[in-house]
Amino acid sequence: MIEFKEVEKRYPNGFLALNHINLEIEQGEFVAIIGLSGAGKSTLLRCINKMHDISGGTLRVNTINVGQLKGREVRNLRRNIGMIFQSFNLVTRISVLKNVLVSFVPNMPFWRKLFGVFTRKEKLQALIALDQVGILEKAYVRVDQLSGGQQQRVALARTLAQNPQIILADEPVASLDPVTAKQVMEDFKRINQELNMTILINIHHVDLALAYATRVIGVRNGEIVFDGRADEINEETLAFIYNDTKVGRGVNHHAMEAAIAEKNSIA
């Protein structure tokens, strides 16, 4: 379970990337995070596995206080959280299987790490992960010979091999064509249902978000302005989330309440 309590992220120059974030995500939820570029979606995601640090509030992952972790504890935290990137982030010169095997590296003894020797069991697990995303037959092919959609699935398999409890995906389908994007989203849905894995996706394509996620979070100017079921979203809310007007972000500003007050005063 992921728990944000009054989380704030302020940069040294005063810029407020995240403000007044309160969030509870249970195990097994499929959450889509939408909003403009620069609204803070990526930052939000990256705070969960401590790729970014928070400057205020508490963030707990499975009751562990993330803000207080150091060194090896951070690495241990990240073992349980998988991350998928927009640019796949694979080693293109080597085979698909070798890329997936990398996820076992932090747990290997020194000698095996040095010589790059993987056990039969690890290879088996990697192959199973590849099978789960449906590219088992490409196991020994070089990554740079695969299409974008296939490469993203390799990245997904790499994450699955980790056996995480949570998967964070930062714009996973942004560089893919519509058909492949749908396939990848289907993979996410299947993993979420079959393995009860929590999935948090940052996504630009609102239609995909609404079609696959059960819960949608709208982020605007570093604050959460919408948090509800996918079917609760309408045109008005979308327009509000994607509103481009610049609100001052160096100040503590409760956008949602202000907007509601404004709406009420007009009405």
Add this chain to the structure above:
Amino acid sequence: MQWKLLLPKKIVLPNGKEVLEKRSVMPLIWLLLFILTLLSIRITGFSLEVLRDRIDQFFVIAQQMVPPNWGYVTKLWQPLFDTIKMSLLGSVAGAICALPIAMLAAANITKNKWIAMLSKFILSLLRTLPTLIIALIATFIFGLGTMAGTIAIFLFTIAYVGKLLYEQIENVDMGVFEAMHSMGLSTIQAFRYAIMPQILPNYLSTSLFCFEGNVRYASILGYVGAGGIGLLLNESLGWRSYANVGMILLMLVCTVFIIESTSEYFRKRLM
């Protein structure tokens, strides 16, 4: 890397699917390399103890080279310029002659397969012979002096630039070439207007790079009597006047540095 002869290993997944993993040949290769290394150590008499004990001798001479003999500079200018001229002449002439040979060697320009293969073979042969050996032979034929060195550099440049050039020509976009042919131009003309523009920057860049290397080679050539600063180097080493050697090396390093910097500047502008 995989090897087709070794039988692939079968891995069976829990859900019944099978995967064939081709055995990697890498461990064998590492073993082979290891054995070759051991053999080479035996053959060359490589010995770490000797190295450790006598490495100070290396620095003894190196120390004698510093400070260099500044007064020696006056004797150096002429040979230094000789060396530069030698490489310049050889490089330019070689680069120019490389073009027609490369044309002949390119399979997509020369319709006759035998001519193409022969040209490639000649280029390969010229590249194979070490420059110094060519220079040595040249000194016997043309006598001692800079002519021999220039010939050696000339031949080497043809081979080096020629090979890179024909590889480039073979990879060029043939569409324009065919269009020109259909307009009625002869092969040579079509080459000049369709292919040359595409390969020109790379051609110039390669020739410049070759010239850089040739200046360094030219200094060695003098050792076999092929003229230039190598002769003086040979002399000074023979007389063990290491301060002179130090001066020669200093001049050489500065010259090469200047040439390489200018050449790199121009090459960046070309690409």
Add this chain to the structure above:
Amino acid sequence: MNAIEKQLQLQLNRRMSYFLTLLIVGLLFIWSISTIHVDSISNNGAKIAKNILVGLLQPDWTLLFNATTGGIPYLLIETMAIAFLGTIVGAFLAIPLAFLSASNIVPKPIAFVVRLLLIIIRTIPAIVYGLLFIRVTGQGPFAGVFTMSLTSIGMLSKLYVDVIEDLDKSVLESMEALGCTLMEKIRFGIWPQLTALFLSIVIYRFDMNLRDATVLGLVGAGGIGAPLIFAMNAYKWSEVGAILVGLILLILMVEYLSNRVRTKLVKG
């Protein structure tokens, strides 16, 4: 000046600089010719050329197949061993130097100093190294090994740096998210990208070193250069022919093999 005339003017300017460059090169060319004495192809020279050709076509077969340490096959193997070991030592020495001179890894001042050092190492002729090392190890192939290593370092690190500067760093981000330490990131994120290309570079250099190794014999650092020069000085043309034939065959073979291996490495 309207747009068309402006374009014409540009064309003229380009033509001018083009022409100027050609002029300068032409002048340099003419200046260089002053160095040659064209009367050099004397009668004697032509005769020697003919003799060498004859010697090539009628090589001394006994020497070619002589299996003792004085024979050509052994000398060729010795030359190969020198080139092989020299390349390996050079390849290892060049790796840290390459990293130290890559401006995307170390700060610029350090990179510059290391580059300067590499230029010095590269420029000192092999002959000088040969003689220096002979003082350390005595005459023979051992000195040749180190001469080869030092002469290779220059080109090897230059080529290495090209590969290093082209590294794809995006993998490191995902390894960070996996929970990997720095060492793990280097071993599994960076190293796989480098090996195939580094190997290809080393093989290329081995090819060149083989040719240069033949030269070491001239200074007494082992290999086939020494017998060659003796034979030439003694006008024993058939011996010269035998040595040249053996040499050419060896290098052609190695070049063919190395080309095959290198394409396989790069294409996977």
